[in-house]
Amino acid sequence: MKKGEKTRLELAAIAYRLFITNGYESTSVDEIIKTAGIAKGTFYYHFDSKEQLLEEVIGLMIASGSEKAKAILASDASGPEKIVGIILAYRPVEEELLIRDELNKPENSILHERMNEKLREDIVPILSKVVKEGIKEGVFHCDSIPERIRAILVLSSNLFDEGQFTKKDISVFIDIIEKTLGAKPGTMGFIRKLVG
């Protein structure tokens, strides 16, 4: 029972690498088992389907971000910094930049959308807490916090996941965040440095 869990994780880790380099659709089960050095039966002993493996992989991708996010939440950074930091925590790290390109390929739209959904479920409660703190401190002024967070997350994923965004896009994004959360103009301006 213990060994099974381990194999499952190893398979997910291998699949993760293959998915982000070749895409989900273009990665065959045969390729996965060949890379892992296991038999096909073993794969289907652990997973009901390729799709279920995908869920597992998405879970892994989010889990690592989730840990980073919670560290930031507990830190002594400012409200605005926490918000941006937490959003970025869930994004692929520097050396995995090719992931983003892969995720945006049409063939990966399923993986992409699924991940964003799960991601929002994870982030909305965390960021809601941050905004609530920020309101107490007088940095933010707004109601309907989860709804506003959700809107910001939708915008951020649609803006940054595309890979291509102009300075205007960023300025508009910053402007909308500030106004949506009722922050003073310039509060979120530091975002420019982070994404430039």
Next chain:
Amino acid sequence: MKKGEKTRLELAAIAYRLFITNGYESTSVDEIIKTAGIAKGTFYYHFDSKEQLLEEVIGLMIASGSEKAKAILASDASGPEKIVGIILAYRPVEEELLIRDELNKPENSILHERMNEKLREDIVPILSKVVKEGIKEGVFHCDSIPERIRAILVLSSNLFDEGQFTKKDISVFIDIIEKTLGAKPGTMGFIRKLVG
């Protein structure tokens, strides 16, 4: 009209129906040609790939909205009314409501995402014109118009396409639109009546 054009359109119409009921991925070319009563070779005579057919179908879906939108643009409605009207023009009409539900199924995520992309390409220039007019009239006050329009469209599709939205969601949406375009509070409040 050439015979080929006609067959192409018929195939797209048939595929449209199959796509929204079974999803794009789950609809096989075999099913399409069986429904259409043609041979596989004929299908690939008209389309290079299943993907190209998808483009065609999306084109059809958008075309009808595009006409309605241009009528609204030329009307004498107010700026805010035009914006909302044009966005709604591209949404499925009353008797096609089930389409929206279908589009939101995970199996339709490709169709859904692709449609929204094309949709934005279509709408952004139109709405940009409206906002420009609105600025002259003093209703809106903002720069970076296309970028702001795009953001609003992203939010609107993510909010309304889900089907489930609360009153708070709508209020937040209205608030963001007003602030994004620099409109006076209450300017877009009439949206509540349209989506309630």
Next chain:
DNA sequence: CCTTTTTTAGACTATCGGTCGGTTTTATTG
């Protein structure tokens, strides 16, 4: 040691998107 879990090899199935060479229908033109 005995039981349960895990793993093995790989042939097999069903389905899929797409190809190909050939045939029929339609339009053109001398």
Next chain:
DNA sequence: CAATAAAACCGACCGATAGTCTAAAAAAGG
């Protein structure tokens, strides 16, 4: 009208893929 070219159509076939199955053997674990 007859010859020819072009457009439209046909369906068997192909390679790849996800997933199944069997029967047995290797680990693990108590």
